[in-house]
Amino acid sequence: RPTVTPTPTITPIPSPSRYASYIPTLLPSSELGPSKLGLHVIRNNDFWINEFVRQGQPSVIKALDDFGYVAEIKAISPRTIVVGRFNYPVQDYAGSPEEAARKFVADQLDQYLANPAVDYWEGWNEPDPNLDNMPWYTRFEQERVRQLAQYGLRAAIGGFATGVPEMDEFVLFVPAVETALEHRGILTLHEYGAPDMTFLYGSPLPGYPPYANRGALTFRYRWY
Structure with missing residues (x-):
């Protein structure tokens, strides 16, 4: 007689627990300082970007690749700090860091000089140097600061990805911070999270x- 194959039992898959965030509601208070919020603009293709700047006078705008509108941003909100960055195809911890930094600046110098309304220029996008690579990256950023300073330009150093570097790694980066301070530079971190x-x-x-x-x-x- 043929054997009857039992019907398999379906194991239910539990629904994932939803991340519950707590976002407090804060009433206006004289104890709160000026807002540090601004916009990260990849393409200024919306009327409301400039309108936000006009009405809100934000502390900072991050501009990427497209800088034709930055002069207008500074005209309608002179105190807004503009941080700019061009996409660059090479982010490789190889060779001399000083030579790499000099080439990095030279490759983009014409664009830097053509956009004087940008206050600070970032370098690499979201690097994550470990303990082995941080000394190289520190020297790279130090030389990039010095190269920009020769043309009256200021650097935004670091540009690290969210969640890095760790404290023992950042200690190795302090010399770059010191060099940036000598030339009126700033430190930038890319900070974000999800689901909020x-x-x-x-x-x-x-x-x-x-x-x-x-x-x-x-x-x-x-x-x-």
Whole structure:
């Protein structure tokens, strides 16, 4: 007699738990300082971008590749700081870091000089140097700062990806910070999280206790 194959039992798949974020509602207060919020603009293809700048007078605008509108931004909001960056195809920790930095600046110098309304120029996009590569990257950023300074330009150094570097890595980057300060540069971190910006806010870094006013992703700059 043929054997009857039993019907397989379907194991139910539990629904994933939804990440529950807590976003406090803050009423206006005289204790709050000026807002640090601004826009990251890849293409200025919307009327409301300039209108936001006109009405909000934001602290900062990040501009990528397209800089034709930046002069207008500065005209309608002179105190807005503009940080610019061009996409660059090579991000490789190889060879002499000083030579790499000189080539990096030389390749983009004409575009830098053509856009004087940009206040600070970033270099690499979201590098994540480990302990082995951080000394190379530090020297690269130091030389990039010096090269820009020769033309009266200021650097935004770092540009690290969200969640990096760790504290022991950042210690190795301090010489680049010191060089940037000598030439009126700034440090930038790309800070974001998902599913919203509160993710890992209040979380510690490895080897450190948690603090309520900083996070592993957003507000990471407060650790440094």
